[in-house]
Amino acid sequence: MSPRVTVVYHSRGGAMRALAEAAAEGAASFGARVRLRRVADEAAPEAARSWPEAVASPDDVLWADGLVLATPTYFGNVSSPFKRFLESASALWEEAPLADRVVTGMTCATSREGGREATLLTLYQTAYRWGCWALGTEPGDPLFQGVGANPYGLSFTSGPDGRAGEPELTAAWTLGRRLADASARARTDAGAAPAGLGHSRVTVVHCAEDEPIRLLAQECAAGARELGARVRLRPVAGPGVPAESGLPGRTGGAPPAAPVTPQDVAWADAVVFGAPVRSGAVAAPLLGFLQALEPAAGPGPLAGKPAGGFVNAARSHSGGEPALLTLHQVLQHSGALVVPSGGAGPPVSPAGALPTADALAAARQQGRRIALAGDRLRRRTVPGGPRG
Structure with missing residues (x-):
């Protein structure tokens, strides 16, 4: 059965939206059913508020087998609109239905040492509390080596125009596909009785x-x-x-x-x-x-x-x-x-x-x-x- 992947992004200038779209396409290429969602941001420019994706909700988290979380880095942390979205899932966390979903993260900053690693690690702290598995990049993969070799997820320094380049988009596509692969295997027999693990x-x-x-x-x-x-x-x-x-x-x-x-x-x-x-x-x-x-x-x-x-x-x-x-x-x-x-x-x-x-x-x-x-x-x- 095809895995279900939700890609949630926050973007004001368009870079994170472009990465999110690429990750969604990568997951879909694997055969996943994909939801592309943006977080609510009343302070975003009018162009960003008119993007066609639906606003993310806790139901999108509950629906998914795998999650791609994409946020810009602000002062070494996730953006405040993205943090509000994470906090909106508090009720789900209290009921403990989010265990064993696979989560990966993407981020960008306008400076080389802008705290991007800290942002991804903050995302995973939330994922651990949910009981999710954290998926980083693949060590030694030349594709990820070429965009910074961040082991925790995809991150890059955005240029003056705020856009992501082709190497970053290709890496996002690959990460979305890898997330779909891991999610498909993680959900195998998820509802069945835990038996038959003699070869594990x-x-x-x-x-x-x-x-x-x-x-x-x-x-x-x-x-x-x-x-x-x-x-x-x-x-x-x-x-x-x-x-x-x-x-x-x-x-x-x-x-x-x-x-x-x-x-x-x-x-x-x-x-x-x-x-x-x-x-x-x-x-x-x-x-x-x-x-x-x-x-x-x-x-x-x-x-x-x-x-x-x-x-x-x-x-x-x-x-x-x-x-x-x-x-x-x-x-x-x-x-x-x-x-x-x-x-x-x-x-x-x-x-x-x-x-x-x-x-x-x-x-x-x-x-x-x-x-x-x-x-x-x-x-x-x-x-x-x-x-x-």
Whole structure:
């Protein structure tokens, strides 16, 4: 069944509208049913207010399997009309029906360092709260390399005339098509019972020297196994990894689990990463492993795969949320589709304390969710032709 894609844009000078039209055409070329919508803007020039597209509404978000969100950058953030549109979906978020849609972003600014990356990351923070998957650009693709190589989405510096050039339009067309492809696979059997995932492969990478993280990782792996996925539970190599790191609790006497390698990531259809928070960021051993996965050229072992993460903080405001968001950014640099946990926030376990029952249940649910994502994304769809 054809995926449904909604492209929502805000534009005053025409550049973002041109990108949105190109992305809509790219999605349609894949066979998607497409809605092109503009956000309401009473302060826009009369020409912009007379554009024929209907004004976007929460129903357009609910209808879609995939969303292209296109906004100009103002002071390192989305435009205020676009922010009002995002906030209009608050009622949908409260009812939680937006999970597992695929979202990508596009933006432009009039200056080279105008905050375009920050704008795209702000868009994805909203998408994570909705439970959506975040799709960036493809690492190493010469097309995106030629328009700035932004891993988070399409961005460019608009010229004095406020127009997008042919390279940017081609990139937008390609991103819309890629979004449609991911949306088609993400919605496969979305309404069916979660069964038959025996061929889905999940790797759970974690800092095993931290006992709360180790226990959360085991629950995450158990959740994936519940759906029949094959799972590799792998600690990050480093000092302090206990001998019983592959088993629940401090049982002692067990052989050490094999430390994770890039081959474990390449083997998997989906990957989850877990680490404690140190100084507002994920612990250095995990960050070092992730940085080694970022490809110098071409796709790496995470490219095109769903990936997510979990962290554990010592207290409520010790950097858990920014650490998790930073982890998502690193995953996008490696070409992964970020699948958020969908929970309220990172677990908090004071020093020496074990995770709560709610935290363990959330980790198990994250394992189930990443297994489903891996099963859907590994399937291949039949694309249409190239841009004419």
